[in-house]
Amino acid sequence: MMNVDLITPVNIPEMPQINHQQQLLLMGSCFAENMGKWLADGCFGALMNPYGILYNPVSIATALSEIISHKIYTNDDLFLFRELWHSKMHHGSFSTSSEAETLQQINSAIDETSSMIHGKLDRLLITFGTSYIYKDKENDKVVGNCHKRPESDFIRYRISVNDIVDIYIPLIKQLIGLNPGLKIIFTVSPIRHLRDGLIENQRSKATLLLAVSQLQDAFPAFVSYFPSYEIMMDELRDYRFYADDLNHPSNLAIQYLQNRFSASCFSDETRRIMQACQKIKKSLQHRPLYPDSAEYKCFLEKLILKINQLGEKYPYLESRFKASLL
Numbered sequence: 001m002m003n004v005d006l007i008t009p010v011n012i013p014e015m016p017q018i019n020h021q022q023q024l025l026l027m028g029s030c031f032a033e034n035m036g037k038w039l040a041d042g043c044f045g046a047l048m049n050p051y052g053i054l055y056n057p058v059s060i061a062t063a064l065s066e067i068i069s070h071k072i073y074t075n076d077d078l079f080l081f082r083e084l085w086h087s088k089m090h091h092g093s094f095s096t097s098s099e100a101e102t103l104q105q106i107n108s109a110i111d112e113t114s115s116m117i118h119g120k121l122d123r124l125l126i127t128f129g130t131s132y133i134y135k136d137k138e139n140d141k142v143v144g145n146c147h148k149r150p151e152s153d154f155i156r157y158r159i160s161v162n163d164i165v166d167i168y169i170p171l172i173k174q175l176i177g178l179n180p181g182l183k184i185i186f187t188v189s190p191i192r193h194l195r196d197g198l199i200e201n202q203r204s205k206a207t208l209l210l211a212v213s214q215l216q217d218a219f220p221a222f223v224s225y226f227p228s229y230e231i232m233m234d235e236l237r238d239y240r241f242y243a244d245d246l247n248h249p250s251n252l253a254i255q256y257l258q259n260r261f262s263a264s265c266f267s268d269e270t271r272r273i274m275q276a277c278q279k280i281k282k283s284l285q286h287r288p289l290y291p292d293s294a295e296y297k298c299f300l301e302k303l304i305l306k307i308n309q310l311g312e313k314y315p316y317l318e319s320r321f322k323a324s325l326l
Helices: 029-041 057-068 098-120 161-180 197-217 229-235 251-267 267-284 294-313 315-325
Strands: 023-028 046-047 078-081 086-087 123-128 132-136 154-158 183-188 221-225
Touching: 023 029, 023 098, 023 161, 029 123, 046 098, 057 098, 057 123, 078 154, 078 161, 086 315, 098 161, 123 197, 132 267, 154 197, 161 197, 183 197, 183 229, 183 267, 197 221, 221 251, 229 251, 229 315, 267 315, 294 315
Parallel strands: 023 046, 023 123, 123 183, 183 221
Antiparallel strands: 078 086, 132 154
């Protein structure tokens, strides 16, 4: 019987290795959010989107620069819209009805992330979503989020490859200067931006891909690329790998991408640790019908024993493991 290949596999070049002893920072679009939650469930030392979801390269670079300089947000950086206080640079998840609370959340996230960057940051994962940006007419600055303000308040356009490269070359030099062992992994979100149609989406994604290619050429020892967009387009081109909107990846597709990332970046031991953490996390989410029963108490004792055994085998994991799962 003839062997028939049913997919066109995407070749993934050699990637930086990731393990549980490293400090990770993920920034970017919804795909970065999915990857960050997956890594957190596996007990990696990962910080995820300290500004919330950001889609375009300019906003991500601005956020990183503000984190490096340890910017302190004040009342002047917020605006009131629809009874909530917003930051033009932050996702709506930071917006609250209290000006003080919004500032506290923003500055706390910057403080934590800045400490990591100025301390020990081993891996930076950046996911670009689109090369379209929104520039606020009021101050001529690119925003991270429009917060559903009228489109007439903004100028929207697609930035060029050179625009992205010119922003990121000095930024990457600065990051490497702070953390000489840093490895940066770029990826382009597999989620298509269909507002302008498929042709413009391809042009937008192509701009991002070409920019990352030039950054790889400029920093071959520090910059890598994980082809999540290409895997989604070529290996998972069947619509059964899409959610009901026929645009976002389905849960199955996300798991497939995570497995491809794992196979490229994790050792066998790292995968075993991650799987053990995920199993314990799943057990902790169990809601018993009879929490006072002897059976459930026995279940908890066995679970605590597994946690302690994992902590004894990997002492560097213990505090992170207990903090994230208990």
